[in-house]
Amino acid sequence: MKTLTTNFLIKDSPMAVAIFDTQMCFISHSDIWSIKFGQGRQTLQGKSLYDIAPNTPKTLRQIHVDCLAGASNSNNGQKFIHPDGTVQWLKWKMKPWRDEEDRIGGLIMVQEDITEEKLKEELLLKAKSVARIGGWEVDMTSNKVYWTQITREIHEVPEDYEPNLEEGINFYKEGWHRNEITRLVTEAMTQGTPWDTELIIITATGREVWVRAKGEAETINGKCVRIYGTFQDIDEKKRMQLEYQTVSDRLAIATHAAKIGIWDYDIVHNNLVWDDNMYKLYGIKPSDFGGVVEAWEAAVHPDDKERSQKGVEMAIAGVQEFNAEFRVIWPNGEIRYIKAESTVRRDTNGNPVRMVGANWDITEDKRAEKKLKNLLDITSEQNNSLLNFAHIVSHNLRSHSSNLSMLSGFLSQEEDENERKNLLDMLGNATESLNETVLHLNEVVQVKTGAIDKMKSVNLLDTISGVQKNLALLLKEKEVTVKVKVAKEMTVNAIPAYLDSILLNLFTNSIKYSSPKRPPVISVKAENEEDGKLVVTFSDNGLGIDLERHGKKLFGMYKTFHKHKDAKGIGLFITKNQMEAMNGQIEVTSAVGVGTNFRLYFQQT
Template sequence: MQTLSIDFIIRDSPTAVAVLDSNLCFIKHSAIWHRDFASDFDAIIGRYYYDILPDTPDFLRELYSNCLRGASNSNPGKKFVSVNGTVTWLSWKIKPWRDDDDTIKGLIIVLEDVTEIKRKEELLLTSQKVAKTGAWEVDLLSDRVYWTPITKEIHQVPESYEPTLETGINFYKKGLHRNTITRFVTDAMNDGTPWDAEFILVTARGNEVWVRAKGEVEIVDGRPTRLYGTFQDIDEKKKAELKFIETSERLAIATKGAKIGIWDYDFATRKLICDENMFKLYGVDESSCNDRYAELFSVLHPEDRESAYRAWKIAVSGLKEFDTEFRIVRPDGKIRHLKALGVVQMDAEGRALKITGTNWDITALKKTQMLLKNSEESFTGAFESSSIGMALVGLKGQWMKVNQSLCNSLGYEEKKLMQMTFQQITHKEDLEKDLHLLQELLDGKRDSYQIDKRYYHKSGKIVHVILSVTGVRKINGELSHFISQIMDISPRIIAEKELTRLVEVTSEQNESLLNFAHIVSHNLRSHSSNLSMLSGFLNTETDEGERTNLVEMLHDASESLSETVVHLNEVVQVKINVHDKMKPVNLYRTIKGVKKNLGLLLQEENAKLHIEIDKNLVVNGISAYLDSIFLNLITNSIKYSSSDRPPVITIGSQKTNGKIIISFSDNGLGIDLKRHGDKLFGMYKTFHRNSEAKGIGLFITKNQIEAMNGKIEVESTVDVGTTFKLYFETEHSKV
């Protein structure tokens, strides 16, 4: 009878109970067990536990084994995650059952699925943590104070911290907040008054945090026995709220000071709400304005109503924000320009619910813009039509805008010039000075500067300019860009050079006249005296042999006089009308021509002539002069060659600073420049005992080179050789 009663008790147990034998086979179980854990089986008595519950966690399997060895175990709830991701919470009590001999015969298992309860608890704890809400309690009978972990976290105290009512109150900021919470607690203890307020507390780490504290009172037999409530961290929300209030107050002050009107239109009620600034902007009396939408719309300038309405419709459709400008005609007849901005709020279907916006007066701005436009148009007109080059230049040297005069001066098309920087076309000798002054302008040491400088023309020639640079600054004082005025003075430089050349020619001609005077006073007088003396001897001589000899001497003196006259004529002709005869001449072909003409002489003297110049090398000069120069230098090299070695002549070239330098070197006798350097190019000056030397060749050569705006230099070592350096203009270096 007792066994039958036990069977009924287990079967009708309000919990899931199972009795297992030592092999973990079911002996007895409650109806709830069968329902909750074995509903897929008709009967489980005698069945193996793990056949019925194959997904039993390993942790429980180990517990069952331990309990069969005499242990007991219980747990109010443990979370398990199955292989398929299902989450289950189980609570259990496991005890071994014994026979009369105290031998373990099996297990009694009370198992409960508490998943729903635990899930709700977990969600509650999570929501409390996310909301940063903790709980607290004060037992007024024992003075015991309890804080939940989140409450301790808010106070920034360790989990082991044990507060008291006094220490809890002392966390509130001294002054208003501590006094207020003290009053609330006192009132609650005296008459049971609850509270819900916001405070600042100072945490254990010294941080000020806004919190919301709620308190309730539990009363037993007419007296408070317990205080309890919640404690929420609202620091971020409260500071944002205070910031919003502060910003709103500033906005209100700013909009009032800036006379910005704020409006709000509700599409459902068709009601327009405006602040006082709106009515002041429109000049409308707020008290007499019944239909504000119609009243404000009616004062729009007739020419702007359509565009303003179109902007409104586009904004309402959601295509773009409301952003427009229009004019209004105030009741006093004055026309004002207004700017309007608005943000539309839409519902889920994309229909406009409300639009909130601002208006402000931009009349002064419009007038300024008009003046600025007129000024810009004037500047643009002056910029484009200026006869001198003008440019807007960026802070890094890039062209921002150039006029046609500058393009004409530099030879570039506007598109090409805009792709370059001024540094790229500035003459390298002028760049450092220009950049130094520009840096002083950037550093604020000067506002502008003016210099003479040179640019490279697209063709390669030099363009001389007067450059004026002025810095343009923004409102805040920072440099924005530069305005450059570039006056092309190349024609003036050409004229100055021509004048200088004419002065030099005149000076040289004067020198030539002195030479003439010297020759006339010395050379021609010598010839004259010689001829006179020979004539006298001839008239008095009676011996026919002597007369014949005197006649031959008279003939030689006459030829010498003729040669002197020819030399003088050549000197005079060298610099007459030279500038008009100059043109581009291929230097390589000129030298090759001279070499061909002297081929027999070079061969007879076993001389080598090396021409090491570019076949396309072109200089600005006179072809006949160039022929004469190289003919004279080559014949001189052969004439004054060393008897110890065959003559070797080398002609090379290089370009530098817009000039072409021809080096003419030989391995001949050389010249003692210490003794003869100052008279090397003098007329009738010779430096070697050569019967064919006349002292006129180098004089003529120097005059011919200088007549072509060039110059000649010499380097020489006795018995080593001589090098002449001839400087010529390129065909692009006339300026």
């Protein structure tokens, strides 16, 4: 009866309990035992333990033998590595039981498999060691400090090192770091605020190490009894972070000094981020800007918009990187040239996720380039006119000299008096023509060397009136109507003698080549243009010039286009040179039988 009850109690025990005979065969066991160690069998009664658990280690079997001889044994956790490599942690208690005659009848044993818990614990320890996280605790009543193994390792102190609170704090680097931890610990103790900070300690071997220190205080009845926390070696990470910070600070200084704007476009979320320089480049404030790509598109010059958008799309599509130049319009209307370079970042599947780029202002470069091109144009034009001039000199002087030599040759042989007189007349004409040509060439050279510093502010209307007065007789004789629409106060930057000569030439040309079919009308008007220029339009209703035929040589030397006894082909050539000497320009439009229209571009004053 007694045995039955005992058996019954053992069966329902919440632990793995078993009673063995001296042969280590089961007399009785709990259900838990059969679940945990019995391979699922309902009853193990009469079976040998070593048949049920053949992998029972030798050391454990020896303990069984010892206990059957009278010893007791218990263990809170023993690791066994089985021949197949599996790890098992066991915890047990066992002692022999005795019969009425006080003879050992077998063993009574409690056993627990704690493998899982032990592995987790091991893993945690390992993790702490890998993350170099140590723990510490200060008992305020005894001022005793407890450091875990890793905390000691971080401090590089021996395993038996036992610090007090003050010594612990003195590991922090003198100055800001030590003051900071003192402040934080004091605050925690007095106000109960926890801390989490990154500071430098100097280890026992004198190395500087960045640590993350976390801690909090435990208070009972307003009195701090304990402070505790963790301690992590973050030296490598922190130094990398600081190095990155240094590099990024340097970059920031460089981009700021070079006025390079950096932008970062999150393609997935259509989010554009600009640094401060970008806003400066686009002449806007961060508060004006929504941070989306559309805002950038709004700032881009309309003529460059489509090309720029295509460029970005092509970069995202992977056709080619977006490296472009475009104009932006500042809110005040100013146009700036921007150079952009960028790269598209892709995820592992090659999908575009980010676009990072730099912008900088190349307006000054562009202006310099334009200026250089202008200079080049002027130089090549001057070179051209020099060639032209050389050609004129050779051609015109040669034609006169060849006539002179021919005529004098005839004269030396001619005996007929009348013919001699005729030849002498021609010789006289040829000489006069030569003289005239030399004068013209001289005039051209003077225009070419005309100094720009003779330029001054000249009243346009006064000059026109002066020329009209000079030509009054001629205008009256030809019944020319002159309409002048020039504001009284208008002035141009010009060499007065050149301006006189140009206007005189245009007036006389218009009179000379007026149409016999209608009364001549000349109209002169002046307008200020936006770009600092003043345009004088001089038009007549005369014969007109076939520009398709003569356009290219209209302003050339010795080019005439009408049958007129006074047509010499020098006037417009000089006019053009005079305009250019004053940094001006002359343009012409004309229709045969309708009239001619000259546009003179002057610099405003």
